[in-house]
Amino acid sequence: MTTGEMVATVFKYGGISAAAVVGLYAALLGLLSTPTFQVHVVYLHKIQMTWFKDLDVPESFGFMRNQVTPFFLESSDGEKLYAWHILPIELYRKHEVTLLEEHVDFISDITSRHAFKLLRDDPDARLILHFHGAAGTVGSGYRVPNYRALSAGQPGKIHVLTFDYRGFGKSTGTPSEEGILLDAHAVIDWAMNTAGIPSNRILVFAQSMGTAVSVAISNHLARSSPPVVFAGTVLVAPFVDAATLASSYRLAGTIPLLSPIAKIPLLFTYLQRFMRDKWSTKDRIAQYIRANEANAEKYRMTLIHAEDDYDVPWDHTTTLFWHAVNATTPVGISYDELEEKKSETKKDLGAAGTVMEWHTEYGTIREEILKTGLHDVIMGNPVITMAVMRIFQALDPSFTCQVD
Numbered sequence: 001m002t003t004g005e006m007v008a009t010v011f012k013y014g015g016i017s018a019a020a021v022v023g024l025y026a027a028l029l030g031l032l033s034t035p036t037f038q039v040h041v042v043y044l045h046k047i048q049m050t051w052f053k054d055l056d057v058p059e060s061f062g063f064m065r066n067q068v069t070p071f072f073l074e075s076s077d078g079e080k081l082y083a084w085h086i087l088p089i090e091l092y093r094k095h096e097v098t099l100l101e102e103h104v105d106f107i108s109d110i111t112s113r114h115a116f117k118l119l120r121d122d123p124d125a126r127l128i129l130h131f132h133g134a135a136g137t138v139g140s141g142y143r144v145p146n147y148r149a150l151s152a153g154q155p156g157k158i159h160v161l162t163f164d165y166r167g168f169g170k171s172t173g174t175p176s177e178e179g180i181l182l183d184a185h186a187v188i189d190w191a192m193n194t195a196g197i198p199s200n201r202i203l204v205f206a207q208s209m210g211t212a213v214s215v216a217i218s219n220h221l222a223r224s225s226p227p228v229v230f231a232g233t234v235l236v237a238p239f240v241d242a243a244t245l246a247s248s249y250r251l252a253g254t255i256p257l258l259s260p261i262a263k264i265p266l267l268f269t270y271l272q273r274f275m276r277d278k279w280s281t282k283d284r285i286a287q288y289i290r291a292n293e294a295n296a297e298k299y300r301m302t303l304i305h306a307e308d309d310y311d312v313p314w315d316h317t318t319t320l321f322w323h324a325v326n327a328t329t330p331v332g333i334s335y336d337e338l339e340e341k342k343s344e345t346k347k348d349l350g351a352a353g354t355v356m357e358w359h360t361e362y363g364t365i366r367e368e369i370l371k372t373g374l375h376d377v378i379m380g381n382p383v384i385t386m387a388v389m390r391i392f393q394a395l396d397p398s399f400t401c402q403v404d
């Protein structure tokens with residue numbers, strides 16, 4: 001049934017008049033334009049999804065005793081951000097005896113913990129900074145299998161740091177684009193200065209809303225002086241910008257709430273204007289690539305999206321890939337020209353989807369369109385482990401778990 005037919009059926013059997021529907025729709029748009037409502041709809045931060053579990057007891061999320069260290073870090077404007085430092089399993093196994101002996105009470109000084117020292121004192125350790133999507137906490141949904149997939153390629157070396165943005169879970173404050181960027185800053189500052197991990201041993205992983213955060217902060221750092229560029233970035237289910245996402249959003253995966261608006265340019269401009277937080281990844285990804293090309297900084301960016309993602313349609317990724325690739329060319333490349341090149345060079349992996357890589361002297365931009373994986377299940381899949389290992393090995397080919 002098409003949307004049109006569905007609406008017709010509702011009219012026919014539901015006894016709702018067209019005028020009432022239009023009225024309701026207008027009311028919805030009016031509501032959507034209020035800042036408070038927007039904050040809740042965009043970030044969904046009050047939806048925790050882990051109501052009956054205590055985040056301070058990571059064992060209840062499936063971790064070993066003291067495999068995870070919960071702690072707070074602080075943003076420059078004074079918000080307390082709740083974070084988890086997660087040890088990879090082989091490292092945990094090696095140090096199990098010592099880790100089991102440590103008490104499990106919530107600590108105020110993470111630097112006193114054995115797990116923290118395993119990160120800070122290993123010159124070979126890698127750290128993944130994790131930027132989760134909207135709603136929930138560090139412990140929600142597919143995020144836990146996601147952490148396992150991230151370190152599975154080298155479970156003796158790859159640590160994960162994950163955190164809740166302001167207003168999410170146990171973190172203080174209210175989310176906003178500006179505020180969340182301060183949060184991202186605080187996390188990077190912790191990684192580089194408290195844990196002392198240099199940027200070439202740090203990888204940024206982000207999903208959904210987190211992709212907008214991570215691209216924004218990476219762009220900011222790449223354009224700072226001196227520039228800071230991480231080993232690489234893996235983006236899962238990214239979106240072009242908040243307005244485009246809102247207009248392609250489907251309620252319960254089926255009803256395209258705002259798409260009638262997106263088709264009328266004047267109304268779309270209005271939608272863009274009333275969205276307080278713009279999250280323009282398409283512009284920031286291009287700026288980030290341009291900065292790295294200009295500064296001769298090495299970069300690796302992988303974009304992954306599943307065709308059956310109902311929350312964020314996968315054409316957001318093809319658009320972002322185009323903006324990124326376009327930024328590597330002096331004269332630009334049109335979307336259709338790039339699609340033409342893609343059809344010649346992309347790898348067709350059958351049921352696993354397609355892969356396209358774009359190389360320059362300094363960087364690699366990789367687009368993986370999977371056939372399946374939905375919006376979040378994908379995060380716990382081997383494709384994530386491979387994306388991480390591909391990036392770390394590009395920098396250091398000896399970085400393997402050496403199973404012969």
Ligand SMILES: *[C@@H]1O[C@H](CO)[C@@H](O)[C@H](O)[C@H]1NC(C)=O
Nearest residue numbers: 323326327329330331332333
């Ligand atoms: C593509 O790159 C060209 C040249 O730098 C630029 O003028 C153009 O605005 C870019 N297009 C997009 C869609 O970013």
